[in-house]
Amino acid sequence: MREIEIAGVTVPHLDSVYVAGEWVPATGAAYEVVSPSTEKTVAEVTLPSAKEADAALAAATDTEWGRLPVEQRVEICARFCTALEARFPDLGTVWAAEAGMPVRYSATLHKYGAAGAWNSALDCAVDALRDDRRSSLLGDVVVRREPAGVVVAILAYNGPVVTMATKVVPALLAGCPVVVKAAPESQLIMRLVAESAATAGFPAGALSILCSDVEVARQLTADPRANLVSLTGGRVAAQHIIDATRERFARTHLELGGKSPALILDDAPLDRVLKSLVPGATGGAGQVCAALSRVLISRQRHDELVDRLRTAWQGLRIGDPFDRETQIGPVVNPAALRRTEGFVDRALAAGGELVAGGRRPEGFSAGYYYEPTLITGVARDADLARNEVFGPVTVVQTYEDFADGLRLANDTSFGLAASVYTTDRALAWEAASAISAGSVAINTFGPAVSAPFGGVKGSGWGRESGPEGIHEFTELKQIVVGPGV
Incomplete structure (x- = not known):
């Protein structure tokens, strides 16, 4: 043996x-x-x-x-x-x-x-x-x-x-x-x-x-x-x-898998949002089926949120997976790295704006490492907005009002998971009911492992x-x- x-x-x-x-x-x-x-x-x-x-x-x-x-x-x-x-x-x-x-x-x-x-x-x-x-x-x-x-x-x-x-x-x-x-x-x-x-x-x-x-x-x-x-x-x-x-x-x-939205309403306090949004979007270097890979925010709060997300993404610790302080490790293989790079390259070529990441981290000459990446300004029908990367890439999209936010959340062929952030109980339940997904979390991210979990639509x-x-x-x-x- x-x-x-x-x-x-x-x-x-x-x-x-x-x-x-x-x-x-x-x-x-x-x-x-x-x-x-x-x-x-x-x-x-x-x-x-x-x-x-x-x-x-x-x-x-x-x-x-x-x-x-x-x-x-x-x-x-x-x-x-x-x-x-x-x-x-x-x-x-x-x-x-x-x-x-x-x-x-x-x-x-x-x-x-x-x-x-x-x-x-x-x-x-x-x-x-x-x-x-x-x-x-x-x-x-x-x-x-x-x-x-x-x-x-x-x-x-x-x-x-x-x-x-x-x-x-x-x-x-x-x-x-x-x-x-x-x-x-x-x-x-x-x-x-x-x-x-x-x-x-x-x-x-x-x-x-x-x-x-x-x-x-x-x-x-x-x-x-x-x-x-x-x-x-x-x-x-x-x-x-x-x-x-x-x-x-x-x-x-x-x-x-999925292309799960995090719908952030205008009344949501961002300090509270980021506590669950950051790990919900970046855990496992984005190689998570329920990852919150689409962050949806109103136009009036877009810049405020992006500034906060930039700081959070740049503060994530990339490193040796054996180090107990490491938050972001490599992706699993060269194919996953190439796929991740391809999504980012296509998004930027189509007019997307790089907020954080977008490259191999400095000091890593070996390994399939890619910085946790945040991109905004992509079209709603863009490849990055519609397809699963399964890598450390998150897209920020804007909506006009609550109804448009719900439309945007559902504007995907996937339907695995979602989160909605708000202090308005009525809006929270309305969003949770309207979003087409097998799991919707309110002011956190899921799913709960003691309750039935699975997908709808292409999930x-x-x-x-x-x-x-x-x-x-x-x-x-x-x-x-x-x-x-």
């Missing part, structure tokens, strides 16, 4: 893959894990191949997991989550090494995002899956939630532990065996996740974890043994999944978290109880 040590954390099984509760030899290609902060190779692993994907699906179709009482599933999942929580520092360390996410960011995200989500799911699972007995003209009717079947869960690199909490744990609680297809950029962190799963005592076949390329993902989603495919990712991947599953009518759950369909997130992985059955039973 090959292993590597990173900042005191041992990552084992570099040539293995976790299939159906066991570590088996990986038979795919060699893969170099490159540090986004140094551009140096930190590990070499072996990817899983079609062989391991097939074995994972075969074991998932033959497991006893869905037949266990929900209370027993809760107990096993709780052991898994407890093991993960005990390794939060280790998870943050290896995530910094392979994805460039600052340890300061991961500590907050894992404590409040991941642990909050799985604790909520564990607490509500028994009640969420309880039979509901109703009356009808034919007699009593028992409404039962049964497992939807084998789930293929596809995770992105920008929050794999949180997505395990919001997607995989609820599916397991619902009684579904899960084959996780994690991103290639998550090799090290997902090996630690799999180690935690190995200690929990899952029955064989209940959980497999494969960090692989797109070809394995396509194999898994096209396989008729996959009853439900749940994706956190982009629109291109979503379209492949829709195409692969439609002929067999397999269920899909798609969380596809996908389906919900994660809360009892509804468990229901997402169930099928409803009615049992009509006639005389004599």
Whole structure:
């Protein structure tokens, strides 16, 4: 068994893959894990191949997991989550090494995002899956939630532990065996996740974890043994999944990112706004699906806000992701850096005004670093105003009045998250009701991990978290109880 040590954390099984509760030899290609902060190779692993994907699906179709009482599933999942929580520092360390996410960011995200989500799911699972007995003209009717079947869960690199909490744990609680297809950029962190799963005592076949390329993902989603495919990712991947599953009518759950607005009304005190807007827009170097990437302000307050934002953006600490004072790390790979640069270049060429950032930070000769960037003066139909960068770039747009602000907030093909800032309670609720998004936060940013979260429009369909997130992985059955039973 090959292993590597990173900042005191041992990552084992570099040539293995976790299939159906066991570590088996990986038979795919060699893969170099490159540090986004140094551009140096930190590990070499072996990817899983079609062989391991097939074995994972075969074991998932033959497991006893869905037949266990929900209370027993809760107990096993709780052991898994407890093991993960005990390794939060280790998870943050290896995530910094392979994805460039600052340890300061991961500590907050894992404590409040991941642990909050799985604790909520564990607490509500028994009640969420309880039979509901109703009356009808034919007699009593028992409404039962049964497992939807084998789930293929596809995770992105920008929050794999949180997505395990919001997607995989609820599916397991619902009684579904899960084959996780994690991103290639998550090799090290997902090996630690799999180690935690190995200690929990899952029955064989209940959980497999494969960090692989797109070809394995396509194999898994096209396989008729996959009853439900749940994706956190982009629109291109979503379209492949829709195409692969439609002929067999397999269920899909798609969380596809966003272009989320922060609508700041004229009465909002900017000191209070910036406390949540700055982390809401820049956390994870903008590589967050719900990032507040569009800041909407009235023309009369535009200059005042931009001055404040310039100071805030320029004050963010860029640096080594292992440094606990670092707020902004690198983006994940060269493609992400090129994409970010391209959005900025096109916006400025079209007449946008650079307020802050817009370049590689001084003193960083290596790494995929880009300064947190703020741009104003772009047209409403500009590329930067309409499409997801998934990098540290925020655009400021102006509106004429409240009605125009609502139109601007909704002037996007996405609909994942939004925030509205105001001291006027009536306007706050009017805006929250009018904005087309799966999550709207008032005077803060979201989403809440204990409530159902997901997108509308081009941000996908389906919900994660809360009892509804468990229901997402169930099928409803009615049992009509006639005389004599």
